[in-house]
Each structure stands twice: as structure tokens, then as C-alpha cells.
Amino acid sequence: MNYELFIAKRIIIGKKYKNSVSSPIIKIAITAIALGIIIMLIAVATGAGLQNKIRDKMAGFKGHIQIVNYDANNSDVSTTPVDKNQDFYPKFKNISGIKNIQVFANKGGILRTETDFEGIIFKGVSTDYDWSFFEEYLVEGKVPNFKQPRTRDVLLSETVMNRLKLKLNDTILATFLKTATSKLPSNKKYIISGIYNSGFAQFDKSMMIGDIREVQKLNKWTENQIGGFEVLLDNFEEIEVKGEEIYRETSSTLKSITIVELYQNIFDWIQLFDNNIWFIIGIMIVIAGINMITALLVLILERVQMIGILKALGSSNTSIRKIFLYNASYLILKGLFWGNIIGLLLIFIQYYFKVITLDPETYYVTTMPVYISFTSVILLNVGTLLLCFLMLVIPSYIITKIEPSKAIKFA
Structure with a gap:
């Protein structure tokens, strides 16, 4: 039996956990994760949508490749x-x-x-x-x-x-x-x-x-x-x-030229969308990670007595760290769940109802196009989960500084 996971579950479902001092901080951390994945999904969907739509329109007018006299x-x-x-x-x-x-x-x-x-x-x-x-x-x-x-x-x-x-x-x-x-x-x-x-x-x-x-x-x-x-x-x-x-x-009397070569300035411009998307993803993951670190530290400090008792009973630092990392992973998954629900819902609303409009003189489209693939959604979620989890590993080492005798006496 995985007793670390068992204890983590008991902490999560416990009433004291829900009514504790850390509760509002935990809610803020979950909200940060949710907002992060919402913004990342929208950034990927709109960036890919604009790129695909502009490419398709240019191909509609000019073809992908033109063969003309040299x-x-x-x-x-x-x-x-x-x-x-x-x-x-x-x-x-x-x-x-x-x-x-x-x-x-x-x-x-x-x-x-x-x-x-x-x-x-x-x-x-x-x-x-x-x-x-x-x-x-x-x-x-x-x-x-x-x-x-x-x-x-x-x-x-x-x-x-x-x-x-x-x-x-x-x-x-x-x-x-x-x-x-x-x-x-x-x-x-x-x-x-x-x-x-x-x-x-x-x-x-x-x-x-x-x-x-x-x-x-x-x-x-x-x-x-x-x-x-x-x-x-x-x-x-x-x-x-x-x-x-x-x-x-x-x-030899003919030449072939792609629309990328014909309209280099436009394709250079839409290529910048990728840089913007990666920048947004990086910022959102850092913000979500910082909020999760804060929540984890508050959870650890709030349960100093429990940590001292577990150490006195023979639990290793690694086992106790696992308990809190399991707990933090649950919070990350909860934030990802609600973030995906809300983010995908907003993308579908834009796809079907064209709520957001754009200036065609600037963006070459009248409404904001969106495109999201199943692969993109999976990669965003898995990447966010792993990076946030890795960011929590180092702060969890604070558990090794807690001494059983002082923790129990403090309680």
C-alpha cells in the first residue's frame, strides 16, 4: 500500500484542510493554474488559427506554388x-x-x-x-x-x-x-x-x-x-x-516560386506569432509555478506537527515530501481541469459565433480565427503539470529542516 498517497488523500478530503488558514491561498494557486492554461490555450488557438487562415487565403488567391516564365x-x-x-x-x-x-x-x-x-x-x-x-x-x-x-x-x-x-x-x-x-x-x-x-x-x-x-x-x-x-x-x-x-x-525556361517567397514580409510577420505564443506560455507557467510554490510552503508550515509525528514514527524525509508533492499535484490537476473546461469553451464559442472581430486591413481576416488540435491540448497540459511539479521539488526540501522534537514541542 502506498501510504504517502493514502495520507495525501486524507489531507485533501479532510474538513480541517478545507477550513484551514491555507484554504484561500490554495484557491488562489488553483485559480492561477486555471487562468494560465486558459490563456495558453487561447494563445495557441488564435496564433495557429491566424497562421492557417492567412496561409489558406493566400493559397486561394495565388496557389501554393506558381510556375511562370523564367x-x-x-x-x-x-x-x-x-x-x-x-x-x-x-x-x-x-x-x-x-x-x-x-x-x-x-x-x-x-x-x-x-x-x-x-x-x-x-x-x-x-x-x-x-x-x-x-x-x-x-x-x-x-x-x-x-x-x-x-x-x-x-x-x-x-x-x-x-x-x-x-x-x-x-x-x-x-x-x-x-x-x-x-x-x-x-x-x-x-x-x-x-x-x-x-x-x-x-x-x-x-x-x-x-x-x-x-x-x-x-x-x-x-x-x-x-x-x-x-x-x-x-x-x-x-x-x-x-x-x-x-x-x-x-x-530551364520556367521557374517555380512559392507564396512564401512571393510574400516574404507577410510570412515573416505571421512567423512572429510562434515567438509570442512561446513567450506567453513561459510567463504563464512561471506565474502558476510561483503560486504553487507559495501554496506548498504554506501547506508544509501549517502541518509542522504532522511532519514531526511522522518523522518520530520513522518516516523518511523522502516519504513525507512525497505526501506534499502528491497534494500539490492534486491542486495542479484541479486547476488544469477547470482551465481546460473554460478555455476550450471560450475557443468553441469564438469558432462557432465569431464573437471577436478584427480589422482586415491589419490582420487580413474579419473575425479572429481559432484552431486547436488534440495534440496541442495534451502537450500544454502535460508540459504545465511536469514543469510545475519540478518547480515544487526544491521547495519541498524544507521538510528536511524540520526536527521531530521541536515540531512536536511547537505544537
């Missing part, structure tokens, strides 16, 4: 065409983890109404395009259908629609920049078939999605000439590896 610059306008007939299209034969390969071509232009105008990038796509991203953020209408011989349907953001005072199914006049073969700008009319709102202001305010055949016609390209290819991956974490593999599989 001479092309990194601008949003396609100036140098790429031959659509490539060995890797429509599928890489030697690279796994590829979700989709889709063609695209961009053209800079201006949308005009009688009173306003707005600069846009007309992104032309084809029947191989993955519409799942825009379908998720579709506010009204439907995505264009490019299986028809020709369509002038386009997808516009709610931001542009509001600026130009447009509504669904309106016809909009677009003026496009001159090309190498034409000195005059081109005027075209398009029908707004769908409205989206991704919350990514940088792209929402300028991106119009339409038929790639329209861009080819504007640029005087043939049907086999495109701006490039967008590659969607199954796993974003493999983007660097897949980018190198794709580069080796393409010809």
Missing part, C-alpha cells in the same frame, strides 16, 4: 506567356502531395461606372480551376461556369462592389492597358455573376476572376499561351520541399 517579374500582371503544353500538366508524374494544377493569366485594368472607377487585376482561369476557396467566401450569386464556349461572367469582391455601387448581375465596363501589339486600350463589358468577401483586403480590393480566354484575347495570345500554372498542395508544411521538387521537374 523572364517574368514578380508583378501581378502576366506579360510573358508560357506554353500550356508541359510534361507536368495536368499532373506531375514523379511528385506526390499535389492537390491540383491550374492555369491562369492576369491582366491589369480599370473598372468604370458613370461616377467612379477602380483599378483591378483581371485573373483569368479555366475549367481546371479549384473553386472551393471562393465558394467558401461567396456572399451572393455563383461562381462563373467556363465550360461554355464563351462567358463574360466574372466574380468580384464585396469591397469593389460597394465602392462602385454595383449589385449582382450588373454589367460593368472594364478598360485594359495597351499591349505590345496594340497601342490603344481595350474596353470590355462583363456580367457580375458572383460576389465574394474573403476578408483579405489586399486582394479583395483589386481581384476580379473571369475566363482565361478573355485575357488571352486581350493579350493577343493563342489558346495554348497562358500566364502560368498554380500548384495547390495537400500539406502547406511541405511547401519548401515541394517547391524544390517542382523546380527540378520543370524546364
Whole structure:
């Protein structure tokens, strides 16, 4: 029988324990543990949520990896065409983890109404395009259908629609920049078939999605000439590896570039979230540990008589330390239990009801996204329990300083 655990249980369930001087200090320590795990869960959930959501939105607009002409610059306008007939299209034969390969071509232009105008990038796509991203953020209408011989349907953001005072199914006049073969700008009319709102202001305010055949016609390209290819991956974490593999599989006239390379400043910014999360976790564990040390010392000083009696009966310092460490572990587990309940509840409320909103101009999202995995929850709880327990080991050595004769006499 583990008599140390038995005595620890008796202390925990005893009425004297609940009504003792140490009771409010113990409650404060439990509350500190609970608040610590709540803040850590929220920090991890919001940090991971923002990172994942921003990555997904950028991939929705640009793909994970772009394959373009080697001479092309990194601008949003396609100036140098790429031959659509490539060995890797429509599928890489030697690279796994590829979700989709889709063609695209961009053209800079201006949308005009009688009173306003707005600069846009007309992104032309084809029947191989993955519409799942825009379908998720579709506010009204439907995505264009490019299986028809020709369509002038386009997808516009709610931001542009509001600026130009447009509504669904309106016809909009677009003026496009001159090309190498034409000195005059081109005027075209398009029908707004769908409205989206991704919350990514940088792209929402300028991106119009339409038929790639329209861009080819504007640029005087043939049907086999495109701006490039967008590659969607199954796993974003493999983007660097897949980018190198794709580069080796393409010809010397083409280059592959990841969205991490295209938008280095944005990815550097979201990478800072990890540093902030680790800082918050460290601070919370230190605060919780200090509170638990205080509670443990109060528990020990409050039971000096019991310690003296146990030593007089032959108990070793190690055994008595175990009693108080068991007791402290119970308090830590109690704090973790309530912290997890409250923390996960707050995360679920934000996930389903979108209570906290953000400025899309700054954070690229309209509401605070949250993401928490079972693994993260387990690691946070196990890490907090172990670190707090280790922080209690050294203070527990105060028991070795208590002499039985003086402790019993003091009582």
C-alpha cells in the first residue's frame, strides 16, 4: 500500500484542510493554474488559427506554388506567356502531395461606372480551376461556369462592389492597358455573376476572376499561351520541399516560386506569432509555478506537527515530501481541469459565433480565427503539470529542516 498517497488523500478530503488558514491561498494557486492554461490555450488557438487562415487565403488567391516564365517579374500582371503544353500538366508524374494544377493569366485594368472607377487585376482561369476557396467566401450569386464556349461572367469582391455601387448581375465596363501589339486600350463589358468577401483586403480590393480566354484575347495570345500554372498542395508544411521538387521537374525556361517567397514580409510577420505564443506560455507557467510554490510552503508550515509525528514514527524525509508533492499535484490537476473546461469553451464559442472581430486591413481576416488540435491540448497540459511539479521539488526540501522534537514541542 502506498501510504504517502493514502495520507495525501486524507489531507485533501479532510474538513480541517478545507477550513484551514491555507484554504484561500490554495484557491488562489488553483485559480492561477486555471487562468494560465486558459490563456495558453487561447494563445495557441488564435496564433495557429491566424497562421492557417492567412496561409489558406493566400493559397486561394495565388496557389501554393506558381510556375511562370523564367523572364517574368514578380508583378501581378502576366506579360510573358508560357506554353500550356508541359510534361507536368495536368499532373506531375514523379511528385506526390499535389492537390491540383491550374492555369491562369492576369491582366491589369480599370473598372468604370458613370461616377467612379477602380483599378483591378483581371485573373483569368479555366475549367481546371479549384473553386472551393471562393465558394467558401461567396456572399451572393455563383461562381462563373467556363465550360461554355464563351462567358463574360466574372466574380468580384464585396469591397469593389460597394465602392462602385454595383449589385449582382450588373454589367460593368472594364478598360485594359495597351499591349505590345496594340497601342490603344481595350474596353470590355462583363456580367457580375458572383460576389465574394474573403476578408483579405489586399486582394479583395483589386481581384476580379473571369475566363482565361478573355485575357488571352486581350493579350493577343493563342489558346495554348497562358500566364502560368498554380500548384495547390495537400500539406502547406511541405511547401519548401515541394517547391524544390517542382523546380527540378520543370524546364530551364520556367521557374517555380512559392507564396512564401512571393510574400516574404507577410510570412515573416505571421512567423512572429510562434515567438509570442512561446513567450506567453513561459510567463504563464512561471506565474502558476510561483503560486504553487507559495501554496506548498504554506501547506508544509501549517502541518509542522504532522511532519514531526511522522518523522518520530520513522518516516523518511523522502516519504513525507512525497505526501506534499502528491497534494500539490492534486491542486495542479484541479486547476488544469477547470482551465481546460473554460478555455476550450471560450475557443468553441469564438469558432462557432465569431464573437471577436478584427480589422482586415491589419490582420487580413474579419473575425479572429481559432484552431486547436488534440495534440496541442495534451502537450500544454502535460508540459504545465511536469514543469510545475519540478518547480515544487526544491521547495519541498524544507521538510528536511524540520526536527521531530521541536515540531512536536511547537505544537
